[in-house]
Amino acid sequence: MDWSSGAPVSKQFDDIYFNAERGLEESRHVYLEGNQIPSRWRAQTEAQFVIAELGFGSGLNFCATYQAWRELESGAPRLHFVSLEGFPMRLEDLDRTLSHWPELNEIRQELTAQYPAPVPGVHRLLFANGAVCLDLWFGDAESVSEQWTQQELAVDAWYLDGFAPSKNESMWSKTMLQRIAQLSRPGTTASTFSVSRHIKEPLLEAGFDLKKMPGFGRKREQLFAVKRTPQQPSQWPVTPWHRPDHTHEAPATVTIIGAGLAGCFSAYALAERGVAVTLLDPTGIANQASGNTQAVIYCRIPKRRAPLGDFGIAAYCFAIARYQHWFRTGFLTAGEDGQLCGTLHTLTDEPITDIDDRLRGLNQLAYTCTAEQASQIAGNLIQQPMLYYPSSGWIAPRKLCQRLATHPNIELRTERALTVETDHHAARITTETGQWVSDQIIIASGTDCTHLLGADGLPTRSIRGQTTQIKALPELNAAICHDGYIAPAIDGQHCIGATFDLNKCDANADSASDTVNVAKLTQFLTSDPIQVVGHRVGFRCTTPDYLPVVGAVPDLALLRERFGALQFDSKRLLPVSSPVRPRLSILTGLGSRGLTYAPLAAEILASSLMNEPLPIDTSIARGISPMRFAIRQLIRSQ
Numbered sequence: 001m002d003w004s005s006g007a008p009v010s011k012q013f014d015d016i017y018f019n020a021e022r023g024l025e026e027s028r029h030v031y032l033e034g035n036q037i038p039s040r041w042r043a044q045t046e047a048q049f050v051i052a053e054l055g056f057g058s059g060l061n062f063c064a065t066y067q068a069w070r071e072l073e074s075g076a077p078r079l080h081f082v083s084l085e086g087f088p089m090r091l092e093d094l095d096r097t098l099s100h101w102p103e104l105n106e107i108r109q110e111l112t113a114q115y116p117a118p119v120p121g122v123h124r125l126l127f128a129n130g131a132v133c134l135d136l137w138f139g140d141a142e143s144v145s146e147q148w149t150q151q152e153l154a155v156d157a158w159y160l161d162g163f164a165p166s167k168n169e170s171m172w173s174k175t176m177l178q179r180i181a182q183l184s185r186p187g188t189t190a191s192t193f194s195v196s197r198h199i200k201e202p203l204l205e206a207g208f209d210l211k212k213m214p215g216f217g218r219k220r221e222q223l224f225a226v227k228r229t230p231q232q233p234s235q236w237p238v239t240p241w242h243r244p245d246h247t248h249e250a251p252a253t254v255t256i257i258g259a260g261l262a263g264c265f266s267a268y269a270l271a272e273r274g275v276a277v278t279l280l281d282p283t284g285i286a287n288q289a290s291g292n293t294q295a296v297i298y299c300r301i302p303k304r305r306a307p308l309g310d311f312g313i314a315a316y317c318f319a320i321a322r323y324q325h326w327f328r329t330g331f332l333t334a335g336e337d338g339q340l341c342g343t344l345h346t347l348t349d350e351p352i353t354d355i356d357d358r359l360r361g362l363n364q365l366a367y368t369c370t371a372e373q374a375s376q377i378a379g380n381l382i383q384q385p386m387l388y389y390p391s392s393g394w395i396a397p398r399k400l401c402q403r404l405a406t407h408p409n410i411e412l413r414t415e416r417a418l419t420v421e422t423d424h425h426a427a428r429i430t431t432e433t434g435q436w437v438s439d440q441i442i443i444a445s446g447t448d449c450t451h452l453l454g455a456d457g458l459p460t461r462s463i464r465g466q467t468t469q470i471k472a473l474p475e476l477n478a479a480i481c482h483d484g485y486i487a488p489a490i491d492g493q494h495c496i497g498a499t500f501d502l503n504k505c506d507a508n509a510d511s512a513s514d515t516v517n518v519a520k521l522t523q524f525l526t527s528d529p530i531q532v533v534g535h536r537v538g539f540r541c542t543t544p545d546y547l548p549v550v551g552a553v554p555d556l557a558l559l560r561e562r563f564g565a566l567q568f569d570s571k572r573l574l575p576v577s578s579p580v581r582p583r584l585s586i587l588t589g590l591g592s593r594g595l596t597y598a599p600l601a602a603e604i605l606a607s608s609l610m611n612e613p614l615p616i617d618t619s620i621a622r623g624i625s626p627m628r629f630a631i632r633q634l635i636r637s638q
Helices: 023-033 037-043 060-071 091-098 102-114 141-151 174-182 197-205 261-271 307-329 352-358 371-378 397-404 446-456 511-524 556-562 594-609 618-624 628-636
Strands: 048-054 078-085 121-127 132-138 155-160 184-192 208-214 221-227 253-257 276-280 295-297 343-346 367-369 386-389 393-395 410-413 417-422 427-431 434-438 440-443 461-471 479-481 493-496 532-542 549-554 580-588
Touching (some): 037 048, 048 060, 102 121, 141 174, 253 261, 253 434, 261 276, 261 410, 295 307, 343 371, 417 440, 417 446, 446 532, 446 549, 549 618, 580 594
Parallel strands (some): 155 184, 440 580
Antiparallel strands (some): 208 221, 295 393, 417 427, 461 532
16 A cells, blocks of 8 residues: 555555545545435334445445444434455554544544454454444455355445446446346445446446436546346355245344353344343353353464365454453453453464465464464463464353343243244244243254254264363463463463363263363473362364354255255256244354354354344355255265
8 A cells, every 4th residue: 555645545456545635525425425325214114224335445435334323313224334345454554544534533443443354255343232234345346246146135225436447347347237236126226436337337237227416526426326126136156055945024032042152142142133032041151061261262274265264264353353342341351251362372284384374464363473482472481383363362151151141132041941843923932831932943052952953953963071270370471272272360270171072971070081181281381280179071062064053944854855956966056945944043063162153153143033144155154054964965875
């Protein structure tokens, strides 16, 4: 980026990001007034309003829109702002750019506090207690717009920004403008600073009515467009078996079975959207696998793009942003509920130079460090190079769950769900004390999910894990992941572990597991005497591919019948979705990464139930779909 002219200029496109003197006024004129946004908000009766933008740039259009949303007196709909950017600004450049406008200082600070590392994919940022949502898609316009069509994004207004058509042709290609039309319903508007015929002609052909309006400043005209023709269905390149085959109304009431990390995050995500949630767990809040004293937030840096690695990175970025916000606002208390003190992770056997290549430009996410640097970070002697996640740290899972469950829209009932029954009219839960009805049921009870699903059960497995409490060691300043993990002490103790006991079902803690945990720690970190002061056993729920299970529960008998042709040709395109059990969803299979996976998994599920845009691409949606196991089984039976 070049600042020599006083305004930021893109080196890729040799074009300015905004009017150096009146950029904020121009943004309001071209996009907010150009799409009549505030007046439409005041008249809207629907719960959400979706704006899609081509070219996030400095974030100025988003900030101006968020400011206008905040200034609306009352009744503003939930704002969903979806934006693509092929060349993300560095955080420092974005902050410097937006600092031109002091009236945006509060919004600028909110944005920069969450602004992600330039990792390709989707990054969801939440504002105003979740009532304003920004989905940042980092990637080229062609691939991102294709993802939007596959998601069948339904847009209310388009901000057609980006650099000038003469300098950034891909952003204004005929294919791109056709996709814009495909994602637009009758009445959807679009505005842009450009009146080029290369934009007007494809929009006209795609079903938009066009009108020239007064431009801003020296620019005489700008373009305004309104869609007049119906929205066209997506043409899928692959069989969309990951999509449920029926639409539903957003639920007003939801019952969630299980009050661990999966259940509490799901409850909180829905409660923030105004849904009345009942948490159902006979043991109370986080007294099973999510009840450890301490756990570490971490992810692996994948060697290549694949659903497991992509979901892990996306989930980590979203989780860190959530925890940072909660510590910053006092929802969580540093040192008591956790601490984002950084995490050191052992390296793989691949050359460090290869890891450095993958992390180039991503120091905000992670970077390698020498043994000496790692020792300085940890405050203890580290004898090997490490991978450092500067924004990571540890959380007390049970305390976190307890905080989440205090939301006024959440009620806890300490009862056991005996059966669940759902149809298109209602979802019924039977417990020892009786039966009640909800609009939707979510099963989030970890290893206990199977008996509630019956014949539609999923291939999850239970893995025993024992953590060990030890007396505090000399000062430790960062969390460390080796063959086990350790975090800075809380209340004079460290929680270390945890074992992976694949074929052990004993729920009682034993000294042998403590010995394993202590041996791993002493081999890596210290030879000082270690005093064991406690222990705890939990059972992780995992899946064969180590990805979580998130979404509607499939009707397996009907699914096998509908997709049976895949047995004979796995690449055959069947333009049909999956049959599912109505009003029944699941979130499970978080394994040992509950703190990392649960926030994004819950956000995905809540967005799906509330008919909102999803913060994931199609490959991840397929990777975490509950339908994937049955589809794979069909294909393998060729």
